[in-house]
Amino acid sequence: xxxxxxxxxxxxxxxxxxxxxxxxxxxxxxxxxxxxxxxxxxxxxxxxxxxxxxxxxxxxxxxxxxxxxxxxxxxxxxxxxxxxxxxxxxxxxxxxxxxxxxxxxxxxxxxxxxxxxxxxxxxxxxxxxxxxxxx
Amino acid sequence: xxxxxxxxxxxxxxxxxxxxxxxxxxxxxxxxxxxxxxxxxxxxxxxxxxxxxxxxxxxxxxxxxxxxxxxxxxxxxxxxxxxxxxxxxxxxxxxxxxxxxxxxxxxxxxxxxxxxxxxxxxxxxxxxxxxxxxxxxxxxxxxxxxxxxxxxxxxxxxxxxxxxxxxxxxxxxxxxxxxxxxxxxxxxxxxxxxxxxxxxxxxxxxxxxxxxxxxxxxxxxxxxxxxxxxxxxxxxxxxxxxxxxxxxxxxxxxxxxxxxxxxxxxxxxxxxxxxxxxxxxxxxxxxxxxxxxxxxxxxxxxxxxxxxxxxxxxxxxxxxxxxxxxxxxxxxxxxxxxxxxxxxxxxxxxxxxxxxxxxxxxxxxxxxxxxxxxxxxxxxxxxxxxxxxxxxxxxxxxxxxxxxxxxxxxxxxxxxxxxxxxxxxxxxxxxxxxxxxxxxxxxxxxxxxxxxxxxxxxxxxxxxxxxxxxxxxxxxxxxxxxxxxxxxxxxxxxxxxxxxxxxxxxxxxxxxxxxxxxxxxxxxxxx
Numbered sequence: 001x002x003x004x005x006x007x008x009x010x011x012x013x014x015x016x017x018x019x020x021x022x023x024x025x026x027x028x029x030x031x032x033x034x035x036x037x038x039x040x041x042x043x044x045x046x047x048x049x050x051x052x053x054x055x056x057x058x059x060x061x062x063x064x065x066x067x068x069x070x071x072x073x074x075x076x077x078x079x080x081x082x083x084x085x086x087x088x089x090x091x092x093x094x095x096x097x098x099x100x101x102x103x104x105x106x107x108x109x110x111x112x113x114x115x116x117x118x119x120x121x122x123x124x125x126x127x128x129x130x131x132x133x134x135x
Numbered sequence: 136x137x138x139x140x141x142x143x144x145x146x147x148x149x150x151x152x153x154x155x156x157x158x159x160x161x162x163x164x165x166x167x168x169x170x171x172x173x174x175x176x177x178x179x180x181x182x183x184x185x186x187x188x189x190x191x192x193x194x195x196x197x198x199x200x201x202x203x204x205x206x207x208x209x210x211x212x213x214x215x216x217x218x219x220x221x222x223x224x225x226x227x228x229x230x231x232x233x234x235x236x237x238x239x240x241x242x243x244x245x246x247x248x249x250x251x252x253x254x255x256x257x258x259x260x261x262x263x264x265x266x267x268x269x270x271x272x273x274x275x276x277x278x279x280x281x282x283x284x285x286x287x288x289x290x291x292x293x294x295x296x297x298x299x300x301x302x303x304x305x306x307x308x309x310x311x312x313x314x315x316x317x318x319x320x321x322x323x324x325x326x327x328x329x330x331x332x333x334x335x336x337x338x339x340x341x342x343x344x345x346x347x348x349x350x351x352x353x354x355x356x357x358x359x360x361x362x363x364x365x366x367x368x369x370x371x372x373x374x375x376x377x378x379x380x381x382x383x384x385x386x387x388x389x390x391x392x393x394x395x396x397x398x399x400x401x402x403x404x405x406x407x408x409x410x411x412x413x414x415x416x417x418x419x420x421x422x423x424x425x426x427x428x429x430x431x432x433x434x435x436x437x438x439x440x441x442x443x444x445x446x447x448x449x450x451x452x453x454x455x456x457x458x459x460x461x462x463x464x465x466x467x468x469x470x471x472x473x474x475x476x477x478x479x480x481x482x483x484x485x486x487x488x489x490x491x492x493x494x495x496x497x498x499x500x501x502x503x504x505x506x507x508x509x510x511x512x513x514x515x516x517x518x519x520x521x522x523x524x525x526x527x528x529x530x531x532x533x534x535x536x537x538x539x540x541x542x543x544x545x546x547x548x549x550x551x552x553x554x555x556x557x558x559x560x561x562x563x564x565x566x567x568x569x570x571x572x573x574x575x576x577x578x579x580x581x582x583x584x585x586x587x588x589x590x591x592x593x594x595x596x597x598x599x600x601x602x603x604x605x606x607x608x609x610x611x612x613x614x615x616x617x618x619x620x621x622x623x624x625x626x627x628x629x630x631x632x633x634x635x636x637x638x639x640x641x642x643x644x645x646x647x648x649x650x651x652x653x654x655x656x657x658x659x660x661x662x
Contacts, residue, residue: 041644043651085366096214107415111415118405
């Protein structure tokens, strides 16, 4: 199949037999699950799947939105409140520099929170959706 | 530049660079033995770990513009230079929350895979391939011009010859070692660049008795702008310029084909998100250190150094290295200058390799296999066309870079890249993954309008519009993103409503696959 359009209905090929695990994570999906469209449609109708998409959307809007607000404030203040951003707090440290560091730390925080939410919430929900669809 | 023209320095620079080349060519030789299938050529058999891919993304992203350009901008304009670095990092929030895992789950080799999955495959692929080739083309030419200008200034090699050499070495990595070699070249380069930046930062801090506040405290003494140097407004003249550039970065990375392609090299979605975690840790530290070097450069080089740093201050970082080592003509100065220059060359090589391999995906996997041959071809032919495509794209970019010449403003091409990526590629990609009503017409109109509007507005903007001091440029902003990105989204939306609704089941399949990883392309078993 390689070299053609990717298909959700891809039959179980040789490539999916010997799955390898370099990251230590269980490689998904298993051969039994690569059955195609009917199985995929079944997943879409599970309660766990609806929860998964809702929780992920809430995270993206909440945490992502919060970060975008911080970043937007940084840009807008850098554009229109230049004197204030250039005010020295301590020696050469300005308000703007503190703001910039806050944005950098904000990126790290989002990455950490997303990773935590994925391991605790999104991953288990996706697993649950596959389980429910199998039944 | 004459300060740098010491012959011993050139010899040292070439020596260090030759050592880096030897290591990377060794990697390529090893990688070539594992590169035969399409999955190995474009996706490194999906066997790169999250941490490795994070380093490689950092290596792909920390371009010559990011290192030399940001140090130079901070040295010349102070805080505004730092804003571009912060914005470049912020873009990874967009990538992480919206695309990284979904791309890994839904795609195969290229950005176009995701669009073709649910839309009418041939037109959607063609549109995405065109978007890819434009973005990659502009970025490639910018990096090659940077390479030529640097080689000429730092190693005494003629501009056009330097561009040719860059192209040749990069092609060796790509043609023989594919994505495996490219990935490891990027990892080596990321480690070297971080080591260089850490070393320079330590030396800058050592000069001010390890008091970081002193670095910024001293800078205003050496500029006519005084304290204003530490605040925004010296580079971005209009407030909207700051905002528009920031937005271009925030959404631009999510439309860069060579960055998105990196997510196909890991075994699963978990590794994809871990790679973003590693990448933002490294890139964030990188920009923090670069800000220390940039502000430190003011104190070290002073106002008198502005001329020697060249257009856009691109040579500020190497000059700072030379100065911290003891100055021009000293042994320490020569060694440090040679080290930083060689790292800068390695940086460019790694970035252009990543760009060319993503372009080869658009040419071979998208256009040849799926548009021209309707998917009816074998893998061997696909990889052969990929190599021809890489050769062709690199050749065209090389000729364009030589024709444009070193006088061309590199920063303009880089901002063009991000604006085009954010306006043409990002809206269609996002809506294909998230919006049920999206369709082929929407993708075609969206990519087209995003591409044309961003390029047209840049041509009409002050940095490009001809005439004395760009007076009377029809478009007032230096970066079109704040106008062209909304235009891209509106065009996607309008096109979708004008076109016929398409079958819902393909969208559902894409959605389930993107969200859960069911049906995602598996990793290839290790040989």
